[in-house]
Amino acid sequence: METSIKPTNGTHSSSSVRQSTAKERADRIDPYGFERSDDFDYESYEELMSEYLVILTRRSIKWSRLLKGKGKVQKNVKLKRYVRKGIPNEHRALIWMAASGAQDQLEKNPGYYQSMLAANHDSKLVETIRTDLNRTFPDNVMFRKSSDQCLQKSLYNVLLAYGHHNPSVGYCQGMNFVAGYLLIITKDEEKSFWLMDALIGRILPDYYSPAMMGLKTDQEVLGELVKLKIPRVWQLMEEHNVMWTLVVSRWFICLYIDILPVETVLRIWDCLFYEGSKILFRVALTLIHHHQAVIEQARSLPDVCQAFKQITQGPFVGDCHPFMQKIFTEPGSLSMATLTKLRVACRERLAAEES
Incomplete structure (x- = not known):
């Protein structure tokens, strides 16, 4: 008769403890090397990723066909569409x-x-x-x-x-x-x-220069766009005397790093490198427009700051594929001509204030 040796005192054998600890450590680190927080929702993540991996596999096959092993690509309508899809x-x-x-x-x-x-x-x-x-x-x-x-x-x-x-x-x-x-x-x-x-x-010219004039200008431009497209939120910001730089400066200067989930940030960057800075506005306007009701509940400056933090978390931003589809529909049209015009006006206003 075979006898099995069981560890005493209810403990696991050292090798199995090492294996389980190593697995736990591995599970805690995402594919990009970031440690997941203690309250990370693994169940929701697995569910989301199982769907997203199907999309990724499909996209990967299409990209391989498009590139055909070439190290060069030409910008065109088809490539832009591919980039937007990830x-x-x-x-x-x-x-x-x-x-x-x-x-x-x-x-x-x-x-x-x-x-x-x-x-x-x-x-x-x-x-x-x-x-x-x-x-x-x-x-x-x-x-x-x-x-x-x-x-x-x-x-x-x-x-x-x-x-x-x-x-x-x-x-x-x-x-x-x-x-x-x-x-x-x-x-x-x-x-x-x-x-x-x-x-x-x-x-992003002048975003990182000592005066950061490009960054300051674009924060003001976002305010003007909110005034045009989501006027009730703009009104609330005015009522509570909240400067846009207080709630969105990190969105712009960090290009959404540490603001949104990694996979979502990378999808934003895909479009940023292809289409330029207007992508940053599309993301910001989508976050604000989609969570308009949450922001409108704010009754004070701290409430507004908390609301802007809250809208960058949760399943809406975590499910990066539908989120990226929404940034091209939810804010409506956003031409470079409009942005250029607003940038000129906002820069002039800021220069006058600082002089």
């Missing part, structure tokens, strides 16, 4: 680089990134960047010094090279999170550097 992770770096013009810059400037790293380093720039390294994604295992593939050194290199490349910007808070996301996706310093250049130099 880029599979394996093609993200390629499409971001092509759509933003970063690939062209990389090819026109061979060795440039390394030359920026080899330049004499500005000690103040070095110190500022180093100060922020440990503050960058403390909840992401890839940015911990104990990690096998720690991205901190790569993050430092990208930020330092960019600071020398664009001395009028140098380094400003928020750029570390943007560069960190780029590294998570591209796994490549040089590509991340040129994508930073596309974002900060062309797609």
Whole structure:
């Protein structure tokens, strides 16, 4: 007769404890290296992902047919439609680089990134960047010094090279999170550097400059768009004397990082690199329009701030595929001509206030 050896005192054997602990740790970390919070709803997530994975698989097949193994793509109506429906992770770096013009810059400037790293380093720039390294994604295992593939050194290199490349910007808070996301996706310093250049130099000019005039302007533009499209919310903001910068500055400066779920942020970035900054407004207007009733319940400034925090959480933003469909329908039309006109007016008003 076989006898089974059972651990005494009701404890598990050490190997099974190690296995279960390792599995729990693995479950707590998402595909991008971020640790899930203690109150993470695994059941809802599994349900949502089982549906989304079907969509992802279908999209992946279509993208593979479209690309046919090519390393180059041309911008056209079909590609824009594909981008709006989501880029599979394996093609993200390629499409971001092509759509933003970063690939062209990389090819026109061979060795440039390394030359920026080899330049004499500005000690103040070095110190500022180093100060922020440990503050960058403390909840992401890839940015911990104990990690096998720690991205901190790569993050430092990208930020330092960019600071020398664009001395009028140098380094400003928020750029570390943007560069960190780029590294998570591209796994490549040089590509991340040129994508930073596309974002900060062309797609979002003056967002990260010392005066942050582009950022301040776009926050005011959002206010004007809300006034046009969701007037009751605009009225409430006026009544409680809430400045737009108080509730949406992090949305814009972090490009929704740490505001919305990772998968949703990446889908937003797919469109941001292809279509430009108006995507940021589409997301903001959708969040505000869809949760208009929640915001209108606010009775004070703290209530308004709490409402704006609340509307960036929950299943509406977690289910990224329908959310991304809504950003192109719910806010209605939003032309670049309208944005340009509003930007000119808002910038002039801000300049007059600051003079």
